[in-house]
Each structure stands twice: as C-alpha cells, then as structure tokens.
Amino acid sequence: xxxxxxxxxxxxxxxxxxxxxxxxxxxxxxxxxxxxxxxxxxxxxxxxxxxxxxxxxxxxxxxxxxxxxxxxxxxxxxxxxxxxxxxxxxxxxxxxxxxx
Numbered sequence: 001x002x003x004x005x006x007x008x009x010x011x012x013x014x015x016x017x018x019x020x021x022x023x024x025x026x027x028x029x030x031x032x033x034x035x036x037x038x039x040x041x042x043x044x045x046x047x048x049x050x051x052x053x054x055x056x057x058x059x060x061x062x063x064x065x066x067x068x069x070x071x072x073x074x075x076x077x078x079x080x081x082x083x084x085x086x087x088x089x090x091x092x093x094x095x096x097x098x099x100x
Contacts, residue, residue: 001025003043013050022047023059030066038073041066045074049081054090056081 001009006025010018026044029035045063048056057079064074080087 001040003039006040006043006047010047012046014047016051016053019048019051019053019056022051023056026059026063030063036069038066038070041070042073045078049078052081052083054082054086057087057090058094 010022014022022044026041026048029041029044035041041063045060048060060074060078060081064071064076064078082090
C-alpha cells in the first residue's frame, strides 16, 4: 500500500477504531527488509501519533530504530502523541529511562 492509498483509507487523522489496523500495517512495514523508501513507515507513525494512544510509543520507537534511514525519517516528536507528560509517566512505569 502506498501513501496515497493509506491517506484515502484512513485520512491524516484516523479514527481510534482504525488503530489496530494501522499498527498491523506498521509492523508489516517494519518487517519488510526490501523496502528502501520509508515514506509509508513515517506516515503510519504519524497516523498513530494523531490517534494519541500512549501504548504506541514503543511501536513507533521500533519503527524509528528499523535502520539508520528510518531513524532519520521518523521524528522523535512522534513518540509523544499522547502528550509529553503522559508518555514520560508511561515509560517510567514500564521501567524505561527518560530524561525530560
């Protein structure tokens, strides 16, 4: 699926009900090692950011860490779709180190 198809299907601000479908597509995109263009990967992360569920922080981080190019494509700000404070609290509860 390309960016245009994703935008037609979900829009830039998808509904919360579409979250699981977007998560599955992101997981598939991360697993596909043949993809060199990371626009779809980034768009899926933006969609999860727009939904704003704090549990997606780790999945977006995994996408960012897929490889060096993905790390450059995916902005760190996309980790905080639920808000900075909520994300910090979530990561601290999960035992992840954070620095504000």
